[in-house]
Amino acid sequence: MPAPRYDALIRARWMITVENDGEVLENHALALKDGKIAALLCPADATEAQQHAAQVHTLDHHVLMPGLVNLHGHSAMTLLRGYADDLALMDWLNNHIWPAEGKHVSDAFVYDGTLIAMAEMIRGGTTTINDMYFHHGAVARAGIASGVRTFVGCSILEFPTGYGQNADDYIAKALAERRAFLGQERVDFVLAPHAPYTVSDETFKKVITLAEQEDMLVHCHIHETAFEVESSVAEHHQRPLARLKQLGLLSPRLTAAHMVHLSDDEIELAARHGVNVAHNPASNMKLASGIAPVTKMLAAGVNVGIGTDGAASNNKLDMLAELRLAALLAKVGTLEPTAVPAATALRMATLNGAKALGIDDKVGSLKAGKQADVIAIDLSALETAPLFDPISHVVYAAGREQVSHVWVDGQCLMQERELTTLKTDDLLARAEDWRARIQARNA
Structure with a gap:
């Protein structure tokens, strides 16, 4: 008997490729082989190919689309979800989060918190996370255990902090931990000067030199609040972006998280230098940081992706919810209902995020030859009926509980809402253990 031509065939009612805005294929199938998308098959070819596939998934009420790329997060902070709510950013950081981290953050804290975050993100359709935290080996191990591209x-x-003493110490630890994971296919290390x-x-100059020498990306909070900008003017006599431009940080290697308070000239500067932006609508709203000028950035040619930030400043790692907020905030912020249409928001959360991370040739859209980072969303629920436009429903109507299947590199991480790489009961027990520890120590 001949070997199967495909490892899996996924047939779906709709397929959103993201290759072209608004493109929806009906009753097509994805053929997977060796972790990649081998082919997109029309209905007739899909029927013929079934006999040549080792596995067949028939999803009659689902939309198939690329996995979501979370362009900015702090996964381990899931263990501080709801710990300090309804506060301004600097009060939240200085008086609550940093003291709590000083007491509790360890390799075990980061590993457990990141595992819980990975499970939550898989259940919401996220297949790639651009993280930022401490104890980098723990984050990498959690990524490997979960299967999420990290x-x-x-x-x-x-x-x-409890992890490092000064900038040189943080950099040395980053490079040492990176060496330990070289060759891991779904793990890459990024230099992340905080802000x-x-x-x-x-230190910024050292980061720039290292990024060039080691061919590493850079990830940094920039222009998150008006206070940050005002403080920079008072201390450095220039706004943060101008300072970073003068130092040489602005380049396509950089993902700038937030970028809320920008002038038109700064938007043009970011576009000219190829800076990528991670838009975090929920976190920006919760911390009252403001509304990022996403429409202007996109019009200027800035590559804008979407992130959740951490669960301590958002409370959930829900990329579908962020998609909806990104589209709606752009509309209310400009008083223009055509700002950031659904297809644009979807591209921001997939292909744009992949481009920022330098992997848009591998993931971010459904195309033959790309890695099989794919999710399925069940649109048969009452909450998504009737259905006229699958893209509109994914952005404006569907909830993360409707994500039914998740694949990364062709590996199924969730099937019919059941995680395959992680155990929910174990993660709930870890979360409760840390809640008790944190509460007891604070008391």
Whole structure:
């Protein structure tokens, strides 16, 4: 008997490729082989191919689409979900989050928190996370255990924490932990200077040199609040982006998280230097940071993706919810209902995020030859009926509980809402253990 031509065949009612905005294929199938998309098959070819596939998934009420790319997160902070709510950013950081991290953050804390976050993200259709935190080996191990494509952002600051003493110490640990995971297909390491207000000029220069020498990406919070901008003017006599431009940080290697408070000239500057932006609508709203000028950035040619930020400043790692907010905030922020249409928001959360991470040739859209990072969303629920436009429903109507299947590199991480790489009961027990520990120590 001949070997199967395909490892799996996924037949779906609709397929959103994201290759072309608005493109929806009906009753097509994806053929998977060796972790990649071998072919997109029309209905007749899909029927013929079934006999040549080792597995066949028939999803008659589902939309098939690329996995979501979470362009900015702090996964381990899931263990601080709801810990300090309804506060301004600097109060939240200085008086609540950083003290709590100083007491509790460890390799075990980061591993368990990241595992829980990975499970939540898989259940919501996220297949790639651009993370930023401490204990980078723990983040990488959690990514490997879950199967999620993980960019491990190595936080760099000037002041001591429970993980490092100074900028040089953070950088040394980042490079050492990176070496331990070289060759892991779904894990990459990123230099993550925290923000202009926590990193010196000298350290930024070291990061720029290292990024070039080691061919690494850079991930940084920039222009998140008006206070950050005002403080930079007072201390450095220039706004943060101008300072970073002068230092040489602005380039296609950089993903700038938030970018809420920007002038038109700064938007043009970001576009000219190829800076990528991670838009975090829910976190920006919850911390009252403001509404990022996404419509202007897109019009200027800035590559804008979408992130959740951490669960401590958002409370859920729900990329479908972020999609909806990104589209709606753009409309209300400009008083223009045509700003950021559904297809644009979907591209931001998939192909744009992949481009920022330098992997848009591998993931972010459904195309033969790309890695099989794919999700299925069941649109048969009452909440998504009737259905006229699958793209509209994914962005404006569907909830993460409707994500039924998730594949990364062709590996099924969730089937019919059941995780295959992680155990929900185990993760719930870990979460409860950390809640009790944190509460007891704080008491």
